[in-house]
Amino acid sequence: MAMTRAMQKRLTGFLFVLPGFLCVLLFMVFPLAYSLYLSMTSYNFAYDAAPTFILFRNYVDIFKDPLFINSIKVTLVFVGLGIPIGIITPLLLALLLDSLGRRTTLYESAIFVPLVVPISLGCLIFLLMLDPTNGYFNFFLTKRLGLQPFNWVEKGWTALLLMVLISNWEMGYQVILFLTALKGVDRELIDAAQIDGATGIQRVFYVTLPQISQTTAVVSVLAIIRAFKIFVHPMVLTTGGPLHATETIYFYLYRTAFEFFQMGQASAMAYFLSFAILLVSIFNLKIFKTD
Numbered sequence: 365m366a367m368t369r370a371m372q373k374r375l376t377g378f379l380f381v382l383p384g385f386l387c388v389l390l391f392m393v394f395p396l397a398y399s400l401y402l403s404m405t406s407y408n409f410a411y412d413a414a415p416t417f418i419l420f421r422n423y424v425d426i427f428k429d430p431l432f433i434n435s436i437k438v439t440l441v442f443v444g445l446g447i448p449i450g451i452i453t454p455l456l457l458a459l460l461l462d463s464l465g466r467r468t469t470l471y472e473s474a475i476f477v478p479l480v481v482p483i484s485l486g487c488l489i490f491l492l493m494l495d496p497t498n499g500y501f502n503f504f505l506t507k508r509l510g511l512q513p514f515n516w517v518e519k520g521w522t523a524l525l526l527m528v529l530i531s532n533w534e535m536g537y538q539v540i541l542f543l544t545a546l547k548g549v550d551r552e553l554i555d556a557a558q559i560d561g562a563t564g565i566q567r568v569f570y571v572t573l574p575q576i577s578q579t580t581a582v583v584s585v586l587a588i589i590r591a592f593k594i595f596v597h598p599m600v601l602t603t604g605g606p607l608h609a610t611e612t613i614y615f616y617l618y619r620t621a622f623e624f625f626q627m628g629q630a631s632a633m634a635y636f637l638s639f640a641i642l643l644v645s646i647f648n649l650k651i652f653k654t655d
């Protein structure tokens with residue numbers, strides 16, 4: 365009887381776990397395995413009847429593609445600009461809100477609001493504001509400052525810079541993470557440092573930041589992943605232009621798959637991107653000395 369009850373408990377537990385296990389298997393494990401297989405094939409899904417196995421040729425061919433090399437450069441520029449902004453700005457906002465004490469509910473809500481707005485809609489709003497004819501920014505330039513109207517997405521460097529800034533518009537989640545970590549900082553250490561004559565900046569660097577290093581590591585990993593996987597912003601704001609100046613790896617991967625129908629090369633690009641994110645994330649965790 366005891367064995368039967370034990371078996372029943374195990375069977376019940378298995379049945380509870382089964383739906384989640386099937387979802388993971390169907391929507392995560394199978395796509396990962398199938399895309400790995402496709403990355404080793406030549407497969408134009410619009411014309412080919414079946415994939416042709418070519419082993420690692422796609423991984424060599426993608427680095428012979430000048431547009432893919434360009435997308436790597438664009439992504440690295442975006443990562444180099446976006447990650448510091450995506451870490452430092454939320455940290456500064458969290459420190460500011462934490463200094464206000466309990467009077468932060470309204471400000472926290474205001475910072476978190478952009479997260480409930482779809483990214484594509486947010487990009488469209490910014491696109492309307494940046495319109496060279498009727499946009500608010502050009503209205504300010506022409507009517508208030510007497511300057512000539514400016515097409516913000518016509519030049520590559522301005523389009524890329526705008527994409528970096530707009531992509532960091534939604535940073536409420538990171539601010540909340542930092543705020544939560546700041547609530548756990550030992551105030552006695554801060555008071556002791558203040559008594560010893562430490563300035564506000566010194567207290568932040570030598571007392572506060574070391575105590576929230578784990579959260580900083582998490583936020584930086586999130587910033588790395590978001591920067592490498594940027595897609596909606598170039599899709600909506602610039603469609604990769606002008607002259608591929610804002611065409612990131614993720615966006616070029618999408619075009620390779622669904623415009624050029626080269627699923628094998630697109631899968632190889634996806635695995636290259638995943639491996640790059642993994643390496644940078646591990647390096648980042650080593651910097652913060654965290655597991």
